[in-house]
Amino acid sequence: MSGTASDPRSERLLLEPEEILARQAYEIPRVRLPARGSLFAGRAARLRRLAQGHTLADYLGFVAAVAEAQQACLLALSDPPLPPAEKQEQNREFGMPVLNALTLHRDPVWRAILRDLLARLVQLDLPAELKATLERFAGQSDDYFEAQASKLLASNLQGLNVAVAPLLAAALQVYWVAMATALGEEAFPQLPIPNVCPCCGTRPTASVARIGAAEAGYRYLHCALCATEWHMVRVKCANCESTKDIYYQSIDDGRPGREHAIKAECCDACNTYLKVLYMERDAEMEACADDLASITLDVLVSETGRPGSGVNYMLVQGNSGTP
Amino acid sequence: MDINRRQFFRTCTAGLGGSSLVMLGFSPLAAQAETRQFKLARTTETRNTCPYCSVGCGIIMHSLGDKAKNATSEIIHIEGDPDHPVNRGTLCPKGAGLLDFVKSPSRVKFPEVREAGSNEWKRISWDEALDRVAKHMKADRDANFMAKNAKGDTVNRWTTTGMLAASASSNESGYLTGKVMRSLGMLVFDNQARV
Numbered sequence: 001m002s003g004t005a006s007d008p009r010s011e012r013l014l015l016e017p018e019e020i021l022a023r024q025a026y027e028i029p030r031v032r033l034p035a036r037g038s039l040f041a042g043r044a045a046r047l048r049r050l051a052q053g054h055t056l057a058d059y060l061g062f063v064a065a066v067a068e069a070q071q072a073c074l075l076a077l078s079d080p081p082l083p084p085a086e087k088q089e090q091n092r093e094f095g096m097p098v099l100n101a102l103t104l105h106r107d108p109v110w111r112a113i114l115r116d117l118l119a120r121l122v123q124l125d126l127p128a129e130l131k132a133t134l135e136r137f138a139g140q141s142d143d144y145f146e147a148q149a150s151k152l153l154a155s156n157l158q159g160l161n162v163a164v165a166p167l168l169a170a171a172l173q174v175y176w177v178a179m180a181t182a183l184g185e186e187a188f189p190q191l192p193i194p195n196v197c198p199c200c201g202t203r204p205t206a207s208v209a210r211i212g213a214a215e216a217g218y219r220y221l222h223c224a225l226c227a228t229e230w231h232m233v234r235v236k237c238a239n240c241e242s243t244k245d246i247y248y249q250s251i252d253d254g255r256p257g258r259e260h261a262i263k264a265e266c267c268d269a270c271n272t273y274l275k276v277l278y279m280e281r282d283a284e285m286e287a288c289a290d291d292l293a294s295i296t297l298d299v300l301v302s303e304t305g306r307p308g309s310g311v312n313y314m315l316v317q318g319n320s321g322t323p
Numbered sequence: 324m325d326i327n328r329r330q331f332f333r334t335c336t337a338g339l340g341g342s343s344l345v346m347l348g349f350s351p352l353a354a355q356a357e358t359r360q361f362k363l364a365r366t367t368e369t370r371n372t373c374p375y376c377s378v379g380c381g382i383i384m385h386s387l388g389d390k391a392k393n394a395t396s397e398i399i400h401i402e403g404d405p406d407h408p409v410n411r412g413t414l415c416p417k418g419a420g421l422l423d424f425v426k427s428p429s430r431v432k433f434p435e436v437r438e439a440g441s442n443e444w445k446r447i448s449w450d451e452a453l454d455r456v457a458k459h460m461k462a463d464r465d466a467n468f469m470a471k472n473a474k475g476d477t478v479n480r481w482t483t484t485g486m487l488a489a490s491a492s493s494n495e496s497g498y499l500t501g502k503v504m505r506s507l508g509m510l511v512f513d514n515q516a517r518v
Contacts, residue, residue, distance in 0.1 A: 028406075055353035059344050129348045163346030209405075217405030217412040233406040235368045235383065252364035258385050258400035263366070299339075299358045318341030 015213045029214055031188050031198055034227035036181040040071035040174075046286040050293040060293060062126070063314050066170050067289075069120040073113050074174045079182040081107045088187070095192045097201035099179050101153045101225055104200075106175070111145050114171035121167075137164045153202075153225075155311070162318040169225075169313030176200055176226035188228070195238055197223035198230050203311045206275040206291040207238055207265070211283060219276065222287035224311040229287075237267035238274045239309035245269065248276070249301050251294075261285065262294045264301045264308075272309040273301050288314060367396075370404060373418045374491040377515045380418055381407025398425055460484060460507075468508060481508035490515030 035042075047064035051057040082088070083104060091098050118138040122131055148168055151160045161168075180188075180199045188198045196203060204221035208229065211217075220229035221238055236243045245268040250260035261281040264273040275294065277285045291312050298308055339351040366387055373380040381404030388396035401421040405412035414421075424430070434452035435444040447455075467483040486509065488500045497514050504512045 055357045059349040127348055162343055166343050235370060248366045249363045251361050256399055296358050296361060300361060300363050316343045
């Protein structure tokens with residue numbers, strides 16, 4: 001059985017010869033939970049590096065500040081209450097996500113996380129207008145937060161405050177990561193539906209072809225909410241599971257196509273795409289950060305009439321465009 | 324509900340106008356302008372089986388170009404298939420050099436013949452090649468086919484010609500190879516895909 005995400009195995013690049021022999025019949029690690037101590041800090045650091053010279057440098061810098069605040073909130077948090085054991089078992093038995101984002105009865109602790117997060121952010125050196133938006137949001141009622149969270153998790157844009165949705169999502173991410181890591185990988189069996197997160201049932205942000213001793217080359221889908229990663233074979237549509245007519249679009253930067261670190265995996269069967277991040281070509285990549293920073297690829301691919309199937313809560317699109 | 328969800332996923336330059344980015348006071352203008360400088364490159368990844376040996380490792384071949392249009396496609400990279408149960412992404416040194424094998428200038432792409440006494444290879448058509456092979460086989464079989472052995476037992480064997488079939492064959496082509504060759508009485512043949 002695979003270890004936890006903090007398992008030193010995933011940090012190493014090479015296996016010892018005896019280990020290779022011992023693991024002749026090894027299983028692909030199906031589920032990888034995020035490392036609670038470093039997920040958001042790593043995301044923030046990556047965003048800060050990507051922001052340098054980027055056309056969206058200011059926004060990436062702000063999302064990095066949000067990720068730093070998320071890490072601080074997560075470290076300050078003790079394990080949040082979990083759904084009752086019988087409810088968890090019931091979800092497992094019926095092939096439902098154990099911490100189902102749509103049906104889980106959220107503990108009020110997530111609102112405390114949100115208030116903590118906003119309090120940390122308004123202390124930063126931010127533009128006055130942005131600070132005012134954050135302060136207005138922080139002053140909202142518990143009922144408002146609950147209603148907004150339900151809309152966001154259901155991907156329901158009707159009445160969702162799109163401007164502050166990333167901050168709402170940031171608090172929910174901290175809450176779900178804390179619950180998921182408290183339960184451990186063994187708590188999340190594979191779902192009969194492979195295109196949503198086995199932990200919370202949310203869609204992926206992007207997919208990552210990983211490196212490292214245990215996961216080399218395997219492709220994982222990265223959950224938009226709880227950052228859990230689950231295995232999905234390569235050259236297969238992550239949305240409809242078609243393996244026919246899959247092809248890849250990447251930004252032509254003059255280098256040979258095999259060196260492109262981020263590609264949009266396009267499927268003609270369901271007419272969607274999801275990005276693949278090849279860590280072999282850039283070992284520093286982080287799904288949420290690199291998905292956000294590669295928005296040019298999203299724009300170019302979606303202009304060909306193909307919407308993405310991934311969700312990135314750090315950039316929520318409003319309904320200003322034509323439906 | 325479904326309409327809302329579709330909007331949620333859409334990212335486009337117009338859509339950035341209504342996104343959290345703009346509504347929090349950040350400008351998408353530089354990013355929108357930059358988009359105009361780029362175009363997309365298309366690649367495909369195709370699963371296949373390594374042709375070298377009977378292990379039958381899974382490979383992924385990366386190629387450039389659009390099969391649907393008249394553009395020439397070109398294989399640019401070959402790697403082990405991480406999801407293949409036989410090799411789990413690994414390749415032996417020969418398999419790892421497959422790209423050079425595909426692009427080798429001395430790779431045989433059509434039938435050639437070097438006539439007796441000549442030192443030059445001459446290109447011939449497939450029909451011609453198959454006719455020549457068939458004629459050689461028939462001449463040899465007519466001369467050497469053994470219906471009975473020294474004791475008078477019926478053996479119906481032909482041992483002076485042999486055949487080696489390829490490793491990347493499917494089960495079905497392995498079966499057909501066996502049927503065709505055995506029906507001629509051939510004993511000396513092997514199929515790399517036998518394991």
